[in-house]
Amino acid sequence: MSGRLGTLTALYVTQYLGIGFITVGLTAILRDGGTSLDTLALLQVVGLIWPIKFLWAPILDRYGSRHRGHYRSWLLVLQGGMVLALLALLPFSRPAAELGPVIAVCAAYVLLSATQDIAVDAVAVRMLAETARGTGNGIQVAASYLGNLLGGGACVLVYDRYGWLPAVGLLAALTAVGLLVVWRFREPARADRVARVGAAYRALLSVFGQPGCRWWTFGVVPLVYVGAGMAYALVTPALVDAGWSLGRIGVVTGVVTSAPAILAGLAAGLGIGRFGRSGMLVTGGAALALSTVGLLPLMYGRAPLGGTIVALCCFLAAYTVANVVLYTVNMDYSRPAVGGTDFTVLSSFGLICSFVAASIGLAAADRLGYPVVAVSSIVLVAAGVALGVAHRRRFPRPTRPGGAPVDDLARPAVGGLANAS
Known part of the structure; x- marks a missing residue:
């Protein structure tokens, strides 16, 4: 269980690093560069992607690789995409002067991060027993604040002292830690794969x-x-x-x-x-x-x-x-x-x-x-x-439905949602 919680901790923290940087750190950097408050409000709009991520969550439950792990296959792509999105910010050393491309990259990152969160939550649902769910969700909520602290605080301090490239590079390097964790992660085989996307x-x-x-x-x-x-x-x-x-x-x-x-x-x-x-x-x-x-x-x-x-x-x-x-x-x-x-x-x-x-x-x-x-x-x-x-x-x-306890992870879901593979 400690290994599972360690995996979830690394994934939750790294997904929030960029979010903290965008919502807190980048906002401060842009404001320091003279960006108006009205324009900064546009940057915050990209956060609306998170509340609507349920629209594509069923796709992750339906499709996934049997060979690489159902959700692990998604995490490999999404975690790597998050690193690449952050690296894509490197050329914009004067973000206030190149706001359009910067907001586009940030929107792509938020989309990848929100989708990664779906996959991590699904892994947590499957791996955590009832007695460990409190700890797992405590880690998830704490990770959002830690990501905010590192992405929105530490990276801004690095920017203030060393500049844009070291700050964004540090952010990408920390996020890449999650990619290493996913690479080493071995997801338990699924016996309850959803039959159809409908x-x-x-x-x-x-x-x-x-x-x-x-x-x-x-x-x-x-x-x-x-x-x-x-x-x-x-x-x-x-x-x-x-x-x-x-x-x-x-x-x-x-x-x-x-x-x-x-x-x-x-x-x-x-x-x-x-x-x-x-x-x-x-x-x-x-x-x-x-x-x-x-x-x-x-x-x-x-x-x-x-x-x-x-x-x-x-x-x-x-x-x-x-x-x-x-x-x-x-x-x-x-x-x-x-x-x-x-x-x-x-x-x-x-x-x-x-x-x-x-x-x-x-x-x-x-x-x-x-x-x-x-x-x-x-x-x-x-x-x-x-x-x-x-x-x-x-x-x-x-x-x-049917009386099976929710923490009985060995049984497939009922009600026509699952199909043994």
Whole structure:
């Protein structure tokens, strides 16, 4: 199991390196080069590829090499493509002056990274036993912050000291580590290959037919994500209103808060194994409520450096704990034969909720003020946690149609989705 978790760690971290660089590091570099905020907003649009990746997830579940490993064959191509996409940025030593090609390369990288995430999630669904899913998803969430820290922080420091070529070269070299990991990885043989691509696409909807899945996906997930997302969406504008510079905001929200979030993700994964999904959901929800209260001085316009950093670190750490629980239950509902599709569609819905939450939070704050929205977010999170605990009591262990437990990886999925090969 330690070898499997090590493989997943390397793949999750390397896929987020470029994402962190694009969303944080490259944004800072371009802004330093005089790029307008309106133009920088276009760079952030490429991130919308991630919430819609479920549209092509069934293709990865259906097609794959028997000889090289079903998902490993995808990972070899995608991980190598990510390295090549980063290397393609090397000629643009003045990215602000060549913005069109730079954004095109970044969009290609994000597409490759999002697709790689489908394959890695599918591997995780198949390899992780029920007791290890919390740890696996803790690693996944922590990896996103570590990638942000390295890609958005370390590479910018290298750029500031040594220039564009060393910074991008370092990013490509770190990403290439994942390619070596994939090359050494030996994927277990599949006995539940999906018979037709149409059957794989039907999994986009059939996943919700499992007992309790609709309750979880359309009840618990939106309440928690919208509640937490509304509060987090207020942070940046509130910091600006409080007089913080854009540089300080970027460093604090993009780098400083990542370290405790990484630790929180790993701790939440271990905590799920010890205290269960419900226990960690309550812990994360309570921490989110308390940390949102800690943000209220900021919402009223008071933002001393030390106290604000502590409040933001606590909030992001609490959100990370809740996020790990949500991801773990999503994996519980992911069937091995279509693990890439199931986990992707369930997690994509959470991403969509986060995008919606940002819009709702900012629009409501414009009319009602920051404090009212922050308190409302606490109510939504509390409702989501209460609904989640009720869900876990009624459906303590998600099962596939027919009664087979979701962690029974030796059996093919039922309901016409799989065909022994």
